[in-house]
Amino acid sequence: MKIIKAPLSTEDIEQLKMGEEVLVEGVIYVARDAAHKKMVQSIQVGEDLPFDLQGQLIYYAGPCPAPPGKVIGSAGPTTSGRMDAYAPLFIERGLKGMIGKGPRDKGVIESMQKYGAVYLAAVGGAGAYLAQRILAADIVAYPELGPESILKLTVKDFPCIVAIDSQGNDIYDRPNGSEKK
Amino acid sequence: MRQVHVENISKAIAEAVIEANTNLPGDIKDALQGALERESLASASNCLQIILENAQIAVCEKVALCQDTGLVAVNIELGQEVHIVGGELEGAVNQGIRDxxxxxxxxxxxVNDPFDRINTGDNTPAIIHIHLVAGDGLHMTVFPKGAGSENMGQLAMLKPSAGMEGVKKFILKVVREAGGNPCPPIIVGVGVGGNMEKAALLAKQALFREVGQKSSRPELAAIEEEMLVQINAMGIGVQGLGGDTTALAVNIETYPTHIACLPVAVSLGCHCTRRVTVDL
Structure with a gap:
């Protein structure tokens, strides 16, 4: 299976095609609802973000606490659609990839095409399995948000499928599949 | 009167939530295994394999199957011959969840409030339903349900003239709109009849029925099968990524209703539908 290194290069992104199964390796950032809201507020008032979005991959997740002897608890993807309101602004600011589960709206897909970004789906509900592919986890920002804090993860052999590629091909866009909003 | 101390209730609930979150019910494991054997799309087979391996890792290492360990619904059937001592029942249940x-x-x-949204830090309060029943038993079911699937549930107050066809159309609409969001393969819980809240409760109750166990009413069992076939033909597939496996079961529960009502609720359970029953 193809291995892709995070942060992603422009060539990597262009080559990734919808439906392709990949293994992610490298550094990715965990952020979900509350962290997105805070980051957007920071952008609006011109504050620095907790991490530079340039070239990065954000993983939509809210892991369980780490049991003793483990770097992280169960850590599967959450529903990406809830971040659709925030994602285009991040993509405009340099975000190159997102990992989550479920479909994205038109606004996100159009931004991905315009700025060259990719959306990967991980297996939802496989948090115990995916946690084993996470080698390190550190809190980067917003510890007060608990499970919604921003984390920096080092991952290896983290299985994903290219759900929406940078040309806008969408695995969820099937005649009988999930409806487009 | 049989006495039950609140400490025993808290202890049992604490064990039940850990068990539910780490050990996938056997009927769901079997159904996933069956789906893997039938699946024709390679990427969907890979996902099913990961899901089955995930269940194995979770139970062996005592880690949560899914990071969304849910908001816990607790249904309690309390025998009227039982006397709860040492405190109050709902407090004991919440203490068990906290522990x-x-x-x-x-x-x-x-979170504490739908608008303030401050995390309560201990996963309480639970959603608790208490039914007083005959006898001296204390029967509790815990149902930690994640939001990915919970957010995809819907309820409709149909006109009685819509009949069975209207109910079938609504079931298919809910599943289609949910797409990959509720973490398919899903269990489709359907509640028909009663009033607004009764239909929703029936839909949840339907998720408790074991996969493979059909409705005791033959005409409803046939509809469950028909719906299952049609849902799997939609091609949503595991995680919404395509393939043959969208649902593992469709379970329909009914209740008497008003002459002017046909309420129908559909609650979707993910492939990690967690449920544990405790008798004290």
């Missing part, structure tokens, strides 16, 4: 989520390294996903 279990702490001890089991489970995620705390409850």
């Amino acid at each position: 279990g989520y702490q001890r089991g390294y489970l995620r705390k996903s409850v």
Whole structure:
């Protein structure tokens, strides 16, 4: 299976095609609802973000606490659609990839095409399995948000499928599949 | 009167939430295995394999199957011959959840208010339903349900003239709109009849029925099968990524209703539908 290194290069992104199964390796950032809201507020008032979005991959997740002897608890993807309101602004600011589960709206897909970004789906509900592919986890920002804090993860052999590629091909866009909003 | 101390209730609930979050019910494991054997799309087979391996890792290492360890619904059938001592019942249930989520390294996903949205830090309060029944038993079911699937549930107050066809159309609409969001393969819980809240409760109750166990009413069992075939033909597939496996079961529960009502609720359970029953 193809291995892709995070942060992603422009060539990597262009080559990734919808439906392709990949293994992610490298550094990715965990952020979900509350962290997105805070980051957007920071952008609006011109504050620095907790991490530079340039070239990065954000993983939509809210892991369980780490049991003793483990770097992280169960850590599967959450529903990406809830971040659709925030994602285009991040993509405009340099975000190159997102990992989550479920479909994205038109606004996100159009931004991905315009700025060259990719959306990967991980297996939802496989948090115990995916946690084993996470080698390190550190809190980067917003510890007060608990499970919604921003984390920096080092991952290896983290299985994903290219759900929406940078040309806008969408695995969820099937005649009988999930409806487009 | 049989006496039951609240400490025993808290202890049982704490163990039940840990068990539910780490050990996938056997009927769901079997159904996933069956789906894997039938699946024709390679990427969907890979996902099913990961899901089955995930269940194995979770139970062996005592870690949560899914990081969304849910908001816990607790249904209690309390025998009227039981006397709860040492405190009050709902407080004991919430204490059990607090202890279990702490001890089991489970995620705390409850916020204090739908608008303020401050995490309560201990996954309480639970949603508790208490039914007083005959006898001296204390029967409790815990149902930690994640939001990915919970957010995809819907309810409709149909006109009686819509009949069975209207109910079938609504079931298919809910599943289609949910797409990959509720983490398919899903279990489709359907509640028909009663009033607004009764239909919703029936839909949840339907998720408790074991996969493979059909409705005791033959005409409803046939509809369940028909719906299952049609849902799997939609091609949503595992995780919404395509393939043959969208649902593992469709379970329909009914209740008497008003002459002018046909309420129908559909609640979707993910492939990680967690449920544990405790008798004290």
